[in-house]
Amino acid sequence: MTERLLNHRAEGPASAPPLLLGPSLGTSCALWDEVAPELSARHRVVRWDLPGHGGSPADLIGPGATVGDLAGLVLELADALGVERFAYAGVSLGGAVGLHLAVHHPERLSSLAVICSSAHFNGAGPWRERAALVRREGLAGLADSADARWFTPGFTVPGLVRDHRDADPEAYAACCDALAAYDLREELARISVPTLLIAGREDPATPPAHLREIADAVPGAALVEIPGASHLAPAERPEAVLTALRAHFDGDAARGMEVRRQVLGDAHVDRAQARQTPFTARFQDFISRYAWGEIWTDPTLSRRERSMITLTALVAHGHYEELAMHVRAARRNGLTPEEIGAVLLQTAVYCGVPAANSAFATAQRVLAEEDGGAG
Structure with a gap:
């Protein structure tokens, strides 16, 4: 029987260092359209879709799912691709998956970037209510308000809003269950991989304080705040996100610039x-x-x-x-x-x-x- 995996898209040289990119709830791997092609110049970039989002099967998770379950699916994907150790960047729920991997599977990560995310998402209650709403009424209403939750006023990416509307309600609700059960605050100090936090300064869902909380708890972590960015920073401010990710993941460039200045x-x-x-x-x-x-x-x-x-x-x-x-x-x-x-x-x-x-x-x-x- 064929192994069922998260839908994914790979870009860049097969021999390059692997970099996995995780999406936000309600989006697909298209969230990375303005960033992934540039990152693929130096990395084997693998973007993946949440269950029921984009091209991923909806029944990969069910009611009562956890962020750990999603992290397990990411590891299954990496195993299927022959990737033992990888860099990882994720947005919102995708960032939570990265934090879980860093805490519970540090041997698999070489470095981590967490974008517009949190070690907790304001308690279980709102997520349980959202899961119940979606199971009852579907996603049309939430999709109508996506711009206000995701972007600064006047900005939108119609394709991402369409992905939100087209997501499978049961899988989306199961992802809400995962967010309701998620709280890594007491375990952040265990993270040992090089970690970058990127906050959207205008983000109402995970304000900079949430990223600062992680940066303060993770040894050696760095924090970058992007002005003019809301919750989906890679779509709204791709240049700033790309600059921060390159500086974090591509140590050769930073070291090289230092040596270049010393010599020339x-x-x-x-x-x-x-x-x-x-x-x-x-x-x-x-x-x-x-x-x-x-x-x-x-x-x-x-x-x-x-x-x-x-x-x-x-x-x-x-x-x-x-x-x-x-x-x-x-x-x-x-x-x-x-x-x-x-x-x-x-x-x-x-x-x-x-x-x-x-x-x-x-x-x-x-x-x-x-x-x-x-x-």
Whole structure:
């Protein structure tokens, strides 16, 4: 018999680090439409639908369901995809699933982001009432008021509202049962994975105070508040959410930017950042992650050694503007003018005298600027 799983959508290289994205109650994986494609440049992104939402079978859960049951379905999906350990981000109920995984299955998570969510959702009573209402009357009435609960005034995403209207009432009510029974406040201190909390400053359902409560309880957690965002921040403020998630999940980029500044100097990096456009943004991101976040941070070679290799490669290919920049970097990395001269003399033997002649002219100009005539 074929295993029945949560409906899901996978994007990005199969060999990339896996990142699972969980939805809010009443939505589908379309909640991540403005964020997932960008995240998939560096991750194997897997978005999933709650039972009875989007394409997931409604009978995967039933009355009296718990957040733990939903977390179990997520782990079954990960197992079926061959994913042992993964990063996770979730919105609202999807965020609660992430917190449950971090508390009860920490070995499966590499890092966690919880968006517009809570360690409790204002008590069991309102959720039991909503579950009873949906079982009695269906979802049409709730869907009519979705914009007010989900977005700031004047903003909407019609497709998400339609997903709310089309969800299975019994499965939706079972998810309400799960929220009614959910309260992780006493267990938050057990969370050990790197954790980011993202709050929508205009969110009436899970105000920033709910995320701050989690951040204060989880060791080392960080909190980001997004102005102009309500409950479905990835749909309403995707750029801000994407920036926060990248900084959290992609440690190579942050480490790479730090090393890039140390080697090339703040002035150069600031100029490069100022010139960045949407067209060049992914290339700049690539440089920070790969060149500076992985290669230059590899401890096998010292920065002095890397500078000498880089100078040689730039001379060999005639990249004299880059050479000027890396002569300055070589000085920051501890090379003396005499050592830089020795490297360039070596290039005269293996790269050719004309190339070395141009390189010496470039280096002499830079060293005169940097060292007041030394070299």
